[in-house]
Amino acid sequence: MSLVTAAQALLNGLLMGMIYVIVVLGLDLIVRGTRIINFAHGQVYMLGAYSFYFAYAIWHLNFWLALVVGAVAAMILGALSYIGIFSFVQRRFIAGGTMSFRLLTSAMSSVGLMMILQQGTLIAFGTGEMGIYSPFPQFIALGAVRLPAERLVAFGIGLLTCLGLYLFMFKTKLGKATRAVCFNAEVSALQGINTSQVYLLSFVVGCGLAGIAGGIAATIFSVTPTMGTHIIFMAMLVLVAGGLQTYKGIIVGGIILGQFLSFGYQLFGGLSYLYSFCLVFLIIVFRPGGLFGEVYD
Amino acid sequence: MRSMTKWRIPLSKPRLIALSVIGVALAILPLVVESPYILHLAIMALIYAALGMTFSMLFSTGLISLGCAAFYAVGAYTSALLVMKLGLSFWLALPLATMITGVIALGIGSVIVRYPGAPFVLVTLVLAVVTQQTAGQVELFGGWGGIMDIPSPSIGALQFTGKIPYYYLLLFLFGMIVLVFQALYSSRIGRAWKSIQLSDPLAKAVGINAYRYRVSAFTIASSAAGLMGSFYAHYFQTITPDITGGWVSIYIQLYAVLGGIGFYILGPALGASIMVFVPEFLRLVEEFEPVVTGILLIVLIVFFPGGILGTLQKRPRFRLANLSDRIRKIRRWISTGAL
Amino acid sequence: MALLEISGLSKHFGGLVAIHELNLDVFDGEILGLIGPNGSGKTTLFNLVTGFHKPTSGRVKFKGEDVTGLRPDQLARRGIVRTFQALTLFRQSTVFDNVFNAFHMHYKQPGWKAFLHTPSVSREEDTFKQRAMEILDVTGLTAQKDKLAGSLSSGYCKLLAIAISLATNPKLLLLDEPVTTLSPDKVEMVMEVVTRVRSAGTTVVTIEHNMKAIMDYCDRIVVLAHGRKIAEGLPREIAKNERVVEAYLGSMD
Numbered sequence: 001m002s003l004v005t006a007a008q009a010l011l012n013g014l015l016m017g018m019i020y021v022i023v024v025l026g027l028d029l030i031v032r033g034t035r036i037i038n039f040a041h042g043q044v045y046m047l048g049a050y051s052f053y054f055a056y057a058i059w060h061l062n063f064w065l066a067l068v069v070g071a072v073a074a075m076i077l078g079a080l081s082y083i084g085i086f087s088f089v090q091r092r093f094i095a096g097g098t099m100s101f102r103l104l105t106s107a108m109s110s111v112g113l114m115m116i117l118q119q120g121t122l123i124a125f126g127t128g129e130m131g132i133y134s135p136f137p138q139f140i141a142l143g144a145v146r147l148p149a150e151r152l153v154a155f156g157i158g159l160l161t162c163l164g165l166y167l168f169m170f171k172t173k174l175g176k177a178t179r180a181v182c183f184n185a186e187v188s189a190l191q192g193i194n195t196s197q198v199y200l201l202s203f204v205v206g207c208g209l210a211g212i213a214g215g216i217a218a219t220i221f222s223v224t225p226t227m228g229t230h231i232i233f234m235a236m237l238v239l240v241a242g243g244l245q246t247y248k249g250i251i252v253g254g255i256i257l258g259q260f261l262s263f264g265y266q267l268f269g270g271l272s273y274l275y276s277f278c279l280v281f282l283i284i285v286f287r288p289g290g291l292f293g294e295v296y297d
Numbered sequence: 298m299r300s301m302t303k304w305r306i307p308l309s310k311p312r313l314i315a316l317s318v319i320g321v322a323l324a325i326l327p328l329v330v331e332s333p334y335i336l337h338l339a340i341m342a343l344i345y346a347a348l349g350m351t352f353s354m355l356f357s358t359g360l361i362s363l364g365c366a367a368f369y370a371v372g373a374y375t376s377a378l379l380v381m382k383l384g385l386s387f388w389l390a391l392p393l394a395t396m397i398t399g400v401i402a403l404g405i406g407s408v409i410v411r412y413p414g415a416p417f418v419l420v421t422l423v424l425a426v427v428t429q430q431t432a433g434q435v436e437l438f439g440g441w442g443g444i445m446d447i448p449s450p451s452i453g454a455l456q457f458t459g460k461i462p463y464y465y466l467l468l469f470l471f472g473m474i475v476l477v478f479q480a481l482y483s484s485r486i487g488r489a490w491k492s493i494q495l496s497d498p499l500a501k502a503v504g505i506n507a508y509r510y511r512v513s514a515f516t517i518a519s520s521a522a523g524l525m526g527s528f529y530a531h532y533f534q535t536i537t538p539d540i541t542g543g544w545v546s547i548y549i550q551l552y553a554v555l556g557g558i559g560f561y562i563l564g565p566a567l568g569a570s571i572m573v574f575v576p577e578f579l580r581l582v583e584e585f586e587p588v589v590t591g592i593l594l595i596v597l598i599v600f601f602p603g604g605i606l607g608t609l610q611k612r613p614r615f616r617l618a619n620l621s622d623r624i625r626k627i628r629r630w631i632s633t634g635a636l
Numbered sequence: 637m638a639l640l641e642i643s644g645l646s647k648h649f650g651g652l653v654a655i656h657e658l659n660l661d662v663f664d665g666e667i668l669g670l671i672g673p674n675g676s677g678k679t680t681l682f683n684l685v686t687g688f689h690k691p692t693s694g695r696v697k698f699k700g701e702d703v704t705g706l707r708p709d710q711l712a713r714r715g716i717v718r719t720f721q722a723l724t725l726f727r728q729s730t731v732f733d734n735v736f737n738a739f740h741m742h743y744k745q746p747g748w749k750a751f752l753h754t755p756s757v758s759r760e761e762d763t764f765k766q767r768a769m770e771i772l773d774v775t776g777l778t779a780q781k782d783k784l785a786g787s788l789s790s791g792y793c794k795l796l797a798i799a800i801s802l803a804t805n806p807k808l809l810l811l812d813e814p815v816t817t818l819s820p821d822k823v824e825m826v827m828e829v830v831t832r833v834r835s836a837g838t839t840v841v842t843i844e845h846n847m848k849a850i851m852d853y854c855d856r857i858v859v860l861a862h863g864r865k866i867a868e869g870l871p872r873e874i875a876k877n878e879r880v881v882e883a884y885l886g887s888m889d
Contacts, residue, residue: 092602098494099497103415104558105602113595116587288408
């Protein structure tokens with residue numbers, strides 16, 4: 001493997017990793033904030049991608065504006081799903097029941113949503129792949145290596161997103177309230193925090209992250225109807241490999257998985273899922289909680 | 298307390314009668330129904346019911362597994378390969394495939410069961426998807442076209458032809474699964490499972506090794522799925538990677554929840570029967586099927602989380618009381634000559 | 637040799653030190669009170685001793701055997717059992733089933749026989765059913781036996797928690813706030829059960845905030861603050877101990 005190829009694979013891996021990280025951060029925010037596992041998260045990501053595509057390639061909006069459209073579309077979908085479905089599911093949580101029953105209800109309702117959205121996308125857009133002509137077709141030279149500008153831009157957007165998320169969660173009042181609710185919902189309610197608002201917010205922001213990730217993905221990869229199910233699969237692996245309830249785990253897990261797929265692409269052929277799963281399985285055999293997480297016993 | 302010298306059947310009389318009726322109905326079904334198509338549906342209903350029961354078994358320990366379909370496929374492919382590549386007889390391949398599935402389940406289960414709730418669901422879904430992709434990509438498993446022309450079983454010189462012998466074989470296997478599962482649930486093993494489901498920390502605090510019981514449930518349930526898979530392979534005689542994967546696992550979950558998640562045996566049986574027979578009457582455009590299923594899932598969870606049996610359980614006294622009340626009121630009304 | 641010997645026990649959660657180098661002995665047959673302001677590490681200590689958390693460092697010895705880091709169910713089988721502060725019960729089961737299920741680790745008949753529902757297994761189950769009824773009687777829960785645990789008032793819930801732990805036949809019983817929020821007559825009832833349990837041979841360590849209960853029923857008291865032991869001794873002595881008073885007052889800021 002030449003230096004050029006290696007550098008490209010590295011960048012690619014970082015990019016894929018970052019997309020995974022942003023998606024998983026969104027999913028993690030939703031789970032921590034509302035205790036709902038949104039299996040439809042992948043479809044939200046896909047909506048972000050398709051929205052960006054339509055905004056940019058069909059309606060010819062400005063590149064950056066199109067990205068915003070992607071994120072906003074995802075957030076609207078998030079708000080609708082929460083208000084229409086998950087808020088009712090949450091009320092059942094409060095009514096009681098075993099942990100597993102609550103998990104079942106959130107899983108099933110989001111799976112139902114996933115099915116609707118997935119099939120809806122297939123019906124509306126067909127099974128074809130679509131891609132855009134990047135507004136950044138140049139190459140930037142770093143020493144002997146030429147890196148595509150479009151990927152560097154995507155990477156930059158991703159970093160900005162993470163920074164934005166960090167600033168929001170740690171520096172704004174709303175963000176701090178969200179973190180409080182994530183930590184302990186009852187106590188936060190007692191302290192006067194409007195928990196229903198925070199729930200909705202966590203859900204919407206989480207979906208927004210997925211939407212941005214989808215937009216980023218649309219700028220450099222192609223937009224396909226299977227990208228939703230693919231990304232949720234990867235997100236699950238990242239969560240399991242990195243460990244739950246740990247940001248470090250998400251980031252490291254995402255990067256590792258991204259690099260693994262990027263470098264191993266040639267070797268895997270069509271068996272990428274199997275190899276990824278084996279990698280993650282190995283990780284959890286030796287570190288049951290994932291790399292940084294803690295587990296039951 | 299009386300001392301027991303006889304075996305105790307944990308069933309009340311009316312339930313025993315109801316079950317016998319169902320049992321007899323199932324037994325004479327092929328004699329009454331002519332259409333092989335309906336028999337096929339019945340066979341699939343039984344298979345799906347059993348798969349739903351595997352989901353329920355795991356739920357009884359507090360685990361939600363979307364990986365039941367994975368072991369179904371493992372059983373199917375293993376059995377097909379044992380017969381076609383190693384030349385074993387079906388009657389040997391069936392138990393062998395079940396055992397192999399069980400061993401694989403034990404290996405995977407021992408590792409993933411440590412994960413609490415949410416990630417466990419994810420990992421099992423990953424299992425189902427990985428199994429599907431592997432089955433589709435590997436030459437040995439026939440690629441995406443799958444394995445075809447799997448030979449039908451034979452007893453001596455008699456080959457299984459038509460649906461009827463398969464039906465009775467399946468009925469026997471299904472009956473065994475139901476008996477084994479029920480025996481487990483009503484024993485202290487089932488009680489331990491329930492304790493773990495209701496409160497994991499308390500169960501541990503009273504000396505129940507939650508990990509070991511969960512792994513047992515995982516292994517037993519997955520073996521049953523493998524058994525059904527093996528049967529299916531030789532019944533349908535073609536297996537493709539489509540028999541597993543994300544969607545199938547979700548449907549399995551749906552059978553259990555539709556019937557009633559609290560009813561580990563009857564729930565999936567009811568749910569599977571409805572899901573198998575009803576769509577035939579609806580004849581939906583194939584495209585919309587997942588959309589409708591998705592809507593059904595959501596409606597179910599939001600309005601009827603107990604499923605059919607669960608909702609009925611909360612209502613029946615209500616209804617019966619209302620009914621007798623109404624009858625009394627009408628009688629009184631009539632007798633006072635208000636008519 | 638003390639029944640329970642804790643030496644150098646520490647627990648760190650990331651940057652937070654919950655327990656710091658704790659040394660504590662619990663003697664056979666005593667009722668030991670564990671008090672301290674909120675956040676002093678009492679429940680964490682219970683979690684460490686009963687296997688729900690793994691210590692960062694230190695040792696726990698029970699009857700001379702090193703039991704550091706064992707699982708909760710392993711410790712339960714050795715005779716260390718706890719109750720929970722939050723109302724952790726089998727809420728969707730009846731009161732009777734709650735207690736009956738707690739006999740689980742005492743079954744002598746092997747699992748496969750349980751599966752086959754042999755007569756010997758039925759006999760064993762009947763024995764435990766009888767003992768469950770006895771325990772319900774001792775804890776005053778007989779009238780509630782068919783109610784769902786989730787529908788009980790908090791007083792009965794606490795009694796049920798103790799009943800469940802009694803079914804395990806513990807050698808060392810760790811009670812986490814057994815009488816907090818209970819009315820005085822219920823408090824007396826519970827503490828009477830505890831005293832009777834001690835007379836039957838069980839050693840008890842109880843976390844409590846109800847000072848009267850502690851003073852009346854405990855043989856010895858240990859005071860924790862900020863994860864450290866700051867005082868240990870007879871109830872009278874502790875009541876007069878300045879550091880203890882300070883710790884409680886200080887925590888009220």
